[in-house]
Structure formats: structure tokens, C-alpha cells
Amino acid sequence: MNFDFLLIVFVARYLRTALKNTQQNSVWDDRLKLAMYVAIALFVASVIFRDAETIMAWVGHLCLLGCIYILYKETFFKPAKSLIVAILPYAVVATIIQFLQLVLPSFYRGNHSMVDSLKGFAVLWGIGVWMVTIKQKKELDKTNEKVVQQEHDNRIITAMKDELEVQVAERTAELTRQKEALETALQELQSTQAQLIQSEKMASLGELTAGIAHEIQNPLNFVNNFSEVSNELIGEMNEELSKGDIAEAMMIADDIRQNLEKINHHGKRADAIVKGMLQHSRSSNSIKEPTDINKLADEYFRLAYHGLRARDKSFNATLKTDYDETIGNIIIIPQDIGRVILNLITNAFYVVDEKRKFGIEGYEPTVFVSTKKRIDKVLISVEDNGNGIPQSIVDKIFQPFFTTKPSGQGTGLGLSMSYDIVTQGHGGTIKVETAVGKGTTFIISLPI
């Protein structure tokens, strides 16, 4: 039995499996396969031809040494270098023993137990090295496996990171879009609010226009009438003078002077109305200035009344006033407070007219405007004898866009704007007292 061939078969088989995964293995794989078969064939031959044992032994040794040489020479087998360490001692020892048997048979026979044990050591050495190599290889495989696993994990982490970055970018873009959309919406809302405030001003100006026309027409008529009559009176005065009736002429002259005062008075009245109108529509230049609150309230009271009258012939109401003449001038923004008073008065007229339409016997629509001076404040109240405000909505009347008027008739901003003007603009308060069926009183309190 020839151990060398088995060793070659074993080595070839090991190399084929161990180097399976490296490149250019196809050429060496075929060669190793061939070597394996040849070795098996030679092993079978060595079993069959027992007589040629010595020759077969020599062939085995030389083949093994040749194999070791190839392993040593070929860089392809570099990873399997440890095999050389494992099998070389055996191959050398076995060859030397064979050589001793041939050249010095007597020496071999004399020392064959020692020589054989040397061979045994070589075999043990080979087995030992082999086992160590296997162990090392296993550990190396394990480490490699770990590295591969780690690389795999890293790749997954990188992929996830990339995906996450894409998601973050998408979310950021979406948030930016949303932010831009919100900003646009906010801008639109702000411009709409400005437009609404402007349209509320225009609406109240519309309420005033007819009243303004009436209020300007009346003083103008007086200016014209008084100047005409004065002209006539001068003619009469001259007549009296030529007749020599100086007393009568002087009486006429007194009348003329009185008329000139009237002309002046009505001219100023028209002037004040035009100024008030300009002030009402002007949005900028909101400066606090000393203002006669009684005059302001009365002006808007009349304007609101005649404005409504001009637009609705059937409308009528009794106007009552009670102004506290001790107030004097107070520091306010006249057009703003004027707007508040106008709004309250217009509302009052609206509710008394609504009640009038029910046709209650003996009902006299009445709106009462009054001012009062307290120690540290001035009160302006607008009272109506309408139907009052139900408790369920009294809390809502100062909210923007709340209106009880049919759609299209009220902006719902009047009281809300009034509230802002009084509280924020003037540090005052606006209060409502109401009794269902009896009427409502709005009381503005302004600090002085």
C-alpha cells in the first residue's frame, strides 16, 4: 500500500475545494482533477502490483515532491502554502528512508525502528500542522464572514441613508411649498381684510352720500335765498333813504346785516359737512386732535338720518338729543369716532325701522343720542326703542362678519371696527344694554 498516492489524492481534493472560489481555477481545477485520477490509478496499481513495491514507492515519493515543488512554485497556490509545511517533512523523510533502503540497506535494517519513528513523527507533524491550518482557516473564514456581513450591513445602511436623505429632501420641499402657500394665503387674507375695511368705509360713505347732499343743499338754499333777499333789501333801503325815512332805512340795514350773518352761518355749515365727508373717507392722517364731540355726534346724527330718508321715503324716526355742553373739546381721532357714532346711529335707525314695519299701534320710532361728562371720561350713548338684541346673540355682535341683516345689506364689520376703534384706538370701552322688545343702548366711554 502506497501512502503517498493517497496523500496526493487528499491534497488535490483539498486544493480543489479550497481554491474553488478563486479566479483562474478552471485550468488548475482540471489539472488537479487529472492529478487526482492519476494518483488513484497509481494507488490501485500499487495495490495490484505488490511485486513492484519499491518502484511504486519511488514513484510515489517523487510525485509527492513534484507536487510540493509545484505548490511552492505556482503563485496560484499561495493561499495553501501551509500544506507544504505539513507534508514536506514527511516527503523528505520518506524519500531519505527509501534512499537509505537502496544505498545503505544494512544501516537501515540496524536502525529501522528509529528511522520509522522519525517517519511517524513526520506524519504526526503533518497532521498537527494540518489541524492548526484547518483551525486557522476556520477562524479566518469566520473573520471574513464577519467582514462580509459588516460590508453588507454598511451597504444597507448607506442605501437607507440615501433613501432617508431623499425623503428628507422631499419633505423639506413639501414643507417649503406649504409654507409658500400659507404665506400667499396670508397675503391674500390681509389684502382682503384691507379691502373689506375699505368697502365698509365706502358702504358707510354711501349711507352718508344722500344725507350729505341734503345737508349741503339746505345751507346752499339759505345762502342763495338770503343773498337774493339782501339784494332786494338794499334796493328798498335806497328807496327809503331817498324818501328821507332814515329810521326805516336803518331797520332794513339791520336786516341786511342779520342776513349776512345767516349767509356766513350757512356757508360754514356746508363747509363743515364737506370737511366731515372728506375726513370720513380719508384713511391716513389719523391724528388725535381736540374735537367737539357734541358737534361731531350731531353732524353724523343728521347725516345718517337724511341719508336714510333719501334712500327710503317711507323711513322716518324721531330724533332726540341731549348733549352735555360742559364737555368742551376732547382729544380723539374725529373721523374714527365719527365712524363709530355713524355706525351705531345707522344701526339704531335700522332696528326702529324694522320694528315700525310690524305696524304696532302707537309705535313711534325714536333714536336718542346723548353725551355726558364724568370725572375721568366722556360717555356717548345711542339709544333706540327697537326690538332689542336676543341674549343668544348679544355676545356675538362685536365679532367680525356677524350681521343680522339680510345678506348683501351688511358687511358685518361695522360693530367689530367700532369696537377696535374705541378700545384699541382710544383706550375706551363700548358697552351694550338691551331689553328684548324695548330697545338697545350702546354706550361708548372715552377716557379724558
Add this chain to the structure above:
Amino acid sequence: MKILVVDDEQDVQVLFEQRFRKEIKAGEMQFVFAFSGENALAYLNQHEHEAVLILSDINMPGMSGLDLLEKIKKTYVKPPPIVMMITAYGDAENFNMAKNLGADDFLTKPLDFTLLKEKLKTIN
């Protein structure tokens, strides 16, 4: 002839008194003034049949000229006083309403006193 002028503008009194200065002085015409519809009715109640002619503005707070016209035409049948209504220029709506309520004549604002004097002369 006694004329009741109804207008919420108080300066109307001065104006009429000066415009009809000669007539008043000569005793041809007598003017009474009321500054609201309610005042006018109160005057008529106290001085029935005195006023031959009533000149009334339409646009007044409280009782309007139209309300007054309606009440006068219902209450004072014999002899019915002549009621002239003063309407604002181009106010067709009030004009028609006053006509339906039985107004005898119309004047437009601003008052043309020459025209008014001629009308008063024909009534006289």
C-alpha cells in the same frame, strides 16, 4: 290771509319775513311758523279755520310733511285748507305721493319766491 309755514329749518322764518316784508307791513299777509309736523297739527287744533294756506316741507324728522298732509286732508274737511308741498328738486317719488294724498300745489327747493308770490296772489 294767514299762511302756516312748516319746516324744520328755523331760518325759514327770517327768510319769509324778509321776503314778504312789504306784504306783512301792509297787512296783506300774515305768517305763522311751525318747525315740525307735530307743531303744525297742534297749531291747527288750537286755531282752526285761521290758516287759509299751509306751506309744508316734506323732509322733516318725526312726522313728515306727507304724514301732515294726510292728517290735514282727513281732519279738516270744511273748509279744506290749501296745502302746498315743498319738494326737493327732482324728487318724483315724493311728488307723486303728495299728489295722491291731495296736495293742492307744489314748490321745489330752492324756493322761487317770485313764483310763490304770484301763486299767492291768484289764491287771494
